[in-house]
Amino acid sequence: MVYDVIIIGAGLSGSFIARKINRSGFKTLLIEKSTTIGGRFSTKLVGEGIADYGCQYLHPKSADLSNLIEELGNKYIVKKTKINDSNNTYIAPYGMNKIPQYLSLGINTILNQKVVSLKKEKSNWIVKTNVYEIKSRSIILTMPINQVNQLIEPLKNIIGELPNPKYESFFTSTFQSNKQISSDILRSDINAPWICNNSQKGLLNNKNIFTINFSNDFSNKLLGLNQDQRHNMINQQLKHLGFNSYSNLSLHFWKYAFSKEQNNPSHFFDKDEMLGICGDSFSVGQADGAIVSANQTFTDLIKYM
Numbered sequence: 001m002v003y004d005v006i007i008i009g010a011g012l013s014g015s016f017i018a019r020k021i022n023r024s025g026f027k028t029l030l031i032e033k034s035t036t037i038g039g040r041f042s043t044k045l046v047g048e049g050i051a052d053y054g055c056q057y058l059h060p061k062s063a064d065l066s067n068l069i070e071e072l073g074n075k076y077i078v079k080k081t082k083i084n085d086s087n088n089t090y091i092a093p094y095g096m097n098k099i100p101q102y103l104s105l106g107i108n109t110i111l112n113q114k115v116v117s118l119k120k121e122k123s124n125w126i127v128k129t130n131v132y133e134i135k136s137r138s139i140i141l142t143m144p145i146n147q148v149n150q151l152i153e154p155l156k157n158i159i160g161e162l163p164n165p166k167y168e169s170f171f172t173s174t175f176q177s178n179k180q181i182s183s184d185i186l187r188s189d190i191n192a193p194w195i196c197n198n199s200q201k202g203l204l205n206n207k208n209i210f211t212i213n214f215s216n217d218f219s220n221k222l223l224g225l226n227q228d229q230r231h232n233m234i235n236q237q238l239k240h241l242g243f244n245s246y247s248n249l250s251l252h253f254w255k256y257a258f259s260k261e262q263n264n265p266s267h268f269f270d271k272d273e274m275l276g277i278c279g280d281s282f283s284v285g286q287a288d289g290a291i292v293s294a295n296q297t298f299t300d301l302i303k304y305m
């Protein structure tokens with residue numbers, strides 16, 4: 001069996017382009033290294049509610065993302081919010097991960113399989129995970145460019161110049177707090193520039209479930225500590241922020257969270273190799289970059305299928 005297209009990564013860009021390719025009638029396979037679909041559109045159970053701990057909201061700058069939001073709004077997957085006092089900002093009441101989950105419905109998907117090598121044999125790509133070896137006429141990579149570079153190291157000669165975005169790296173924590181700290185959706189502190197009450201943001205929680213992004217400086221200090229020391233430092237910081245009691249605390253380190261003020265090429269596509277690369281390392285970055293680059297990659301790919 002040879003697939004027409006294998007898409008590596010089931011985040012926003014991967015699930016978006018996979019749906020377009022699948023709808024065009026091609027044999028499509030989506031491969032994701034995590035156990036769930038979503039990538040950095042990530043939501044998890046925290047105590048008696050849910051928290052977004054990756055992308056927090058959509059504030060579309062491109063027509064491509066605006067069109068997708070309109071469709072998602074009609075399906076009750078996103079809705080407007082007053083966060084940041086903007087009239088053009090959207091959240092997902094059941095969690096941001098519902099967006100890639102919706103986009104990938106009906107697409108042949110393999111979860112929990114990291115792609116570990118890619119090589120071209122005659123006119124087919126051989127995509128290897130720890131378990132499978134799968135053939136495809138073309139491949140699309142959707143992870144941050146630093147991870148693309150690791151995967152395509154042996155293929156550097158066909159790639160040429162790829163973008164070089166500067167990703168922010170930091171720790172995110174999530175927890176439940178019974179104490180009503182403030183009526184604000186958002187607060188900010190020097191060590192914690194993003195303190196968000198997911199319930200007030202619009203997620204369908206009955207309890208106060210918080211997401212905090214720590215600053216780069218604070219995150220760097222945490223990185224140098226062992227688990228107990230890290231826990232103590234977080235505990236002190238949460239008390240300082242007014243959270244005297246909390247439960248279900250967990251931490252996640254984002255090595256490639258997002259880049260700011262990015263203006264990169266729209267996407268990468270090589271018709272001779274039938275290799276496409278999209279994701280938020282392209283275009284203006286973040287959710288807009290992911291969707292714009294996936295759309296452009298699809299337009300190129302489809303011409304040569």
Ligand SMILES: Cc1cc2nc3c(=O)[nH]c(=O)nc-3n(C[C@H](O)[C@H](O)[C@H](O)COP(=O)(O)OP(=O)(O)OC[C@H]3O[C@@H](n4cnc5c(N)ncnc54)[C@H](O)[C@@H]3O)c2cc1C
Nearest residue numbers: 009011012013033039040054055056057115279280286287
């Ligand atoms: C804390 C945080 C807050 C953010 N806030 C916002 C915001 O408010 N607004 C906004 O627009 N954007 C925000 N972003 C950025 C936004 O989440 C991303 O730009 C967007 O999700 C990128 O989607 P993507 O498909 O390009 O990449 P990803 O979501 O990273 O998808 C790539 C997928 O590839 C998988 N993968 C990687 N390597 C392999 C491999 N070898 N084999 C198989 N699978 C692999 C990964 O597991 C992942 O699922 C935020 C991000 C973070 C982390």
